[in-house]
Amino acid sequence: MSGALSLALRDSNTMLRRNLLHARRYPSLTLNLLLTPVILLLLFVYVFGDVMSAGIGGGGADRSDYIAYIVPGILMMTIGGTVVGAAVSVSMDMTEGVIARFRTMAIHRGSVIIGHVVGSVLQSLASVLLVGAVAVAIGFRSTDATALEWLAAFGLVGLVALALTWIAVGMGLASPNAEAASNNALPLILLPLISSAFVPIDAMPGWFQPVAEYQPFTPAIETLRGLLLGTEIGNNGWVALAWCLGLSVLGYRWSTALFNRDPK
Amino acid sequence: MTTTTPHSPAIVANGLRKAYGDKLVLDGIDVSVPAGTIFSLLGPNGAGKTTAVKILSTLISADGGELRVGGHDVAVDPQAVRAAIGVTGQFSAVDGLITGEENMLLMADLHHLSKREGRRVAAQLLERFDLVDAARKPAQSYSGGMKRRLDLAMTLVGNPRIIFLDEPTTGLDPRSRHNMWGIIRELVSDGVTVFLTTQYLEEADELAHHIAVLNDGKIAAEGTADELKRLIPGGHVRLRFSDPAAYRTAAEALREASTDDEALSLRIPSDGSQRELRAVLDWLDTAGIEADELTVHTPDLDDVFFALTSGSGRPTTHRSNRPNQSNQPHQSKENVR
Numbered sequence: 001m002s003g004a005l006s007l008a009l010r011d012s013n014t015m016l017r018r019n020l021l022h023a024r025r026y027p028s029l030t031l032n033l034l035l036t037p038v039i040l041l042l043l044f045v046y047v048f049g050d051v052m053s054a055g056i057g058g059g060g061a062d063r064s065d066y067i068a069y070i071v072p073g074i075l076m077m078t079i080g081g082t083v084v085g086a087a088v089s090v091s092m093d094m095t096e097g098v099i100a101r102f103r104t105m106a107i108h109r110g111s112v113i114i115g116h117v118v119g120s121v122l123q124s125l126a127s128v129l130l131v132g133a134v135a136v137a138i139g140f141r142s143t144d145a146t147a148l149e150w151l152a153a154f155g156l157v158g159l160v161a162l163a164l165t166w167i168a169v170g171m172g173l174a175s176p177n178a179e180a181a182s183n184n185a186l187p188l189i190l191l192p193l194i195s196s197a198f199v200p201i202d203a204m205p206g207w208f209q210p211v212a213e214y215q216p217f218t219p220a221i222e223t224l225r226g227l228l229l230g231t232e233i234g235n236n237g238w239v240a241l242a243w244c245l246g247l248s249v250l251g252y253r254w255s256t257a258l259f260n261r262d263p264k
Numbered sequence: 265m266t267t268t269t270p271h272s273p274a275i276v277a278n279g280l281r282k283a284y285g286d287k288l289v290l291d292g293i294d295v296s297v298p299a300g301t302i303f304s305l306l307g308p309n310g311a312g313k314t315t316a317v318k319i320l321s322t323l324i325s326a327d328g329g330e331l332r333v334g335g336h337d338v339a340v341d342p343q344a345v346r347a348a349i350g351v352t353g354q355f356s357a358v359d360g361l362i363t364g365e366e367n368m369l370l371m372a373d374l375h376h377l378s379k380r381e382g383r384r385v386a387a388q389l390l391e392r393f394d395l396v397d398a399a400r401k402p403a404q405s406y407s408g409g410m411k412r413r414l415d416l417a418m419t420l421v422g423n424p425r426i427i428f429l430d431e432p433t434t435g436l437d438p439r440s441r442h443n444m445w446g447i448i449r450e451l452v453s454d455g456v457t458v459f460l461t462t463q464y465l466e467e468a469d470e471l472a473h474h475i476a477v478l479n480d481g482k483i484a485a486e487g488t489a490d491e492l493k494r495l496i497p498g499g500h501v502r503l504r505f506s507d508p509a510a511y512r513t514a515a516e517a518l519r520e521a522s523t524d525d526e527a528l529s530l531r532i533p534s535d536g537s538q539r540e541l542r543a544v545l546d547w548l549d550t551a552g553i554e555a556d557e558l559t560v561h562t563p564d565l566d567d568v569f570f571a572l573t574s575g576s577g578r579p580t581t582h583r584s585n586r587p588n589q590s591n592q593p594h595q596s597k598e599n600v601r
Contacts, residue, residue, distance in 0.1 A: 018370055021366065022362070026361060096359065096360070097358070098357050100323055100357055101418070263324065
């Protein structure tokens with residue numbers, strides 16, 4: 001089976017290079033998706049910042065407290081936004097004749113999809129670093145995170161990116177065209193808005209709290225917040241991990257089933 | 265690589281069936297293509313040609329039938345079939361976002377050629393298909409003819425012994441079409457087997473050793489180009505008159521001819537050969553008929569379909585039981601009118 005594995009690795013690597021080449025030639029899609037989290041970050045810090053700080057800090061807090069609060073959520077939101085790009089580019093790719101060609105070649109069947117997934121995860125990580133750099137530039141600082149905590153934070157970001165990408169790729173495969181893909185992937189941008197990214201859950205109306213609580217972004221954001229800022233993580237770490245694994249497996253199986261259908 | 269020997273069939277289909285919902289697209293077609301020959305599936309749009317190519321090239325699955333390509337069962341071992349074939353589809357299978365050269369190198373990587381070998385093969389094929397100047401431009405900026413050439417060049421990277429070409433010249437200008445024909449002939453002279461679909465009788469005539477006419481999901485007739493042409497009653501000499509009286513006289517004298525009273529014209533069946541034409545002219549002279557205009561019409565695909573699908577003119581030997589070639593149509597044209 002080592003032959004099959006090396007074939008899978010080699011072909012997936014080729015497809016990954018194809019994907020990164022696309023992203024490098026046509027960076028506008030990725031850059032557009034980066035704008036949303038950056039604008040939200042600046043808007044919430046510089047426009048709503050004083051009100052929000054007063055709200056979460058009980059009156060005495062200043063704007064920098066709110067920067068600290070919001071950045072983990074913005075970083076997770078960046079991943080949600082970037083993987084929408086994966087949904088769009090997968091659905092666009094599937095309408096291309098070259099995919100039919102790949103299907104009639106003796107290559108590893110999943111390599112096309114794996115190329116998209118790995119490419120999207122790498123793009124997500126790069127986007128998180130870029131948005132993170134903006135956050136640092138406007139004053140975000142972690143509070144004595146250890147090297148291990150930083151490592152865990154990167155690992156968490158990678159896992160969330162992987163899980164959301166598999167779901168986004170499934171959405172892209174299920175969509176007949178790019179417009180439909182971008183509509184179908186909208187929840188990945190909207191979910192962070194109704195998570196604990198901008199305001200703590202206990203500041204929300206009681207009836208809404210379960211909506212914010214039981215979704216993948218809240219535990220991931222709370223975990224990242226805990227790792228970078230030393231807040232209480234509680235069981236959020238395990239919940240986030242379970243969400244990531246669950247979504248990855250679900251997205252993987254869904255995508256594979258969709259890709260293995262007879263094309264139209 | 266493939267397990268075909270020079271004289272065993274490279275492609276065999278027995279009872280190939282495919283339906284989309286209630287629509288039966290392929291209704292039990294039988295095909296056998298000897299290695300090293302060009303086989304043409306000829307038919308109008310919607311006849312099922314592309315579906316047949318998609319199934320034989322492992323892109324979609326069949327509902328029924330026994331299919332072997334390159335000696336491998338398509339249903340059991342599609343990956344072995346894929347290793348033996350190359351496919352150039354009707355819609356260009358190039359990656360438009362990257363350059364022609366990058367497309368070629370992508371194929372080289374997917375065929376697991378070494379870097380050096382990949383570059384060599386890519387450069388050689390780009391040269392052969394006259395794409396050197398455009399090699400560094402994105403493929404989506406190519407003209408239709410260039411895209412087809414790049415498409416075929418990409419197909420050839422793996423040096424496939426069996427190639428499927430789905431309407432390779434549809435939408436090309438006459439010069440590009442002739443170039444494509446030259447390329448296809450070259451491939452076969454290297455021993456490659458070509459499965460070609462086309463809607464042009466002329467193209468099948470130019471290229472194919474064996475032609476099957478696909479209509480409505482069934483093979484309506486098959487044989488060599490000459491055998492098929494003998495089936496077609498569409499070849500005729502058309503006589504047009506301006507004087508209604510002369511037209512009526514001629515129509516009475518020429519009982520063989522079909523009449524068109526409105527256009528004042530007669531159609532006399534003929535294959536358009538010099539000998540036949542002389543016979544027709546002699547006959548007209550003997551009968552003392554002088555038409556105002558005489559034109560020779562050679563059969564086209566419309567005639568084929570008219571002949572093969574309309575009840576009355578239906579040749580009796582069509583869909584003869586394969587593979588007995590002696591059953592193929594050989595009757596004289598008088599019988600098939």
